[in-house]
Amino acid sequence: MSEELIFRFNVDGDDFTSAGQASVQVKKNLRQLGIDAETIRRVSVAMYEGEINMVIHAGGGVAEVRVTDEYIEIVLDDHGPGIKNIEEAMKAGFSTAPDTIRSLGFGAGMGLPNMKRYTDEMHITSTVGVGTKIVMRVNI
Amino acid sequence: MTVEGLTKIIDCSALTMPDPEAEVTGAYIGDLLSWVMGRASEGDAWITIMSNVNTVAVATLTGVSCIILAEGVTLDDEVLSTAKNKGVNVLSTxxxxxxxxxxxxGVLR
Incomplete structure (x- = not known):
């Protein structure tokens, strides 16, 4: 692959049940590119967690996946409420998700820790009232 | 052991089995989807009582061989057709x- 490839998705914030569509599509695309299975798994799990977060907390957003020779980069950008305390949000078990989300099997405070765990690099920038941007990289 | 083989040996029924030849290599139990996504391994039979459409997405992303809905839990038609379309085996027991x-x-060892 000499040129980088970019996949871009709008994550619909209104439809919790369709969340995950972008991640499943990315998984398919990466498979077609011949990326190894473990790398695909890491990328798609990290992206799914991010996608779910955008739906639960931010009313949707934009997800972009960049594939280069060395790494796969996932950029998640939303205009949601922002994260007050990133350090606290990164702690396993910390969650501000409502009960309705918990009854669907999410909201356990595992999303951000999982994203970190499955990627080689993760950077969060967030401003309360403006939005959150997360950049993750998985090395190939 | 394939998923189809499993349905013949343990007391369960297939709600949908689009990939009967998928190999069952282990098992994982969990209902918190993020937890399952972080811990379940590819090929596991995933035992859960969580039966919404996100369960199907998590099964797709983790590459588990099948979902086994325990305690007699079943799927509604919409989730069932999503599972079928995504090639996700769903059993119920x-x-x-x-x-x-x-x-x-007993059967995996």
Whole structure:
């Protein structure tokens, strides 16, 4: 692959049940590119967690996946409420998700820790009232 | 052991089995989807009582060989057709998650 490839998705914030569509599509695309299975798994799990977060907390957003020779980069950008305390949000078990989300099997405070765990690099920038941007990289 | 083989040995029924030849290599029990996504391994039979459409997405992303809905839990038609379209095997059993895992342990070893 000499040129980088970019996949871009709008994550619909209104439809919790369709969340995950972008991640499943990315998984398919990466498979077609011949990326190894473990790398695909890491990328798609990290992206799914991010996608779910955008739906639960931010009313949707934009997800972009960049594939280069060395790494796969996932950029998640939303205009949601922002994260007050990133350090606290990164702690396993910390969650501000409502009960309705918990009854669907999410909201356990595992999303951000999982994203970190499955990627080689993760950077969060967030401003309360403006939005959150997360950049993750998985090395190939 | 394939998923189809499993349905013949343990007390369960297939709600949809688009990939009967998928190999069952282990088992994982969990209802918190993020937890499952972080811990379940590819090829696991995933035992859960969570049966919404996100369960199907998590099964797709983790590459588990099948979902086994315990305690007699079933799927509504919409989720069932999503599972079918995504190639996700879904079985249902009246056994508890524990009993189901014990039964699996008997056939996977």
């Amino acid at each position: 009246v056994m508890s998650a524990y009993d189901c895992a014990v039964a699996l342990n």
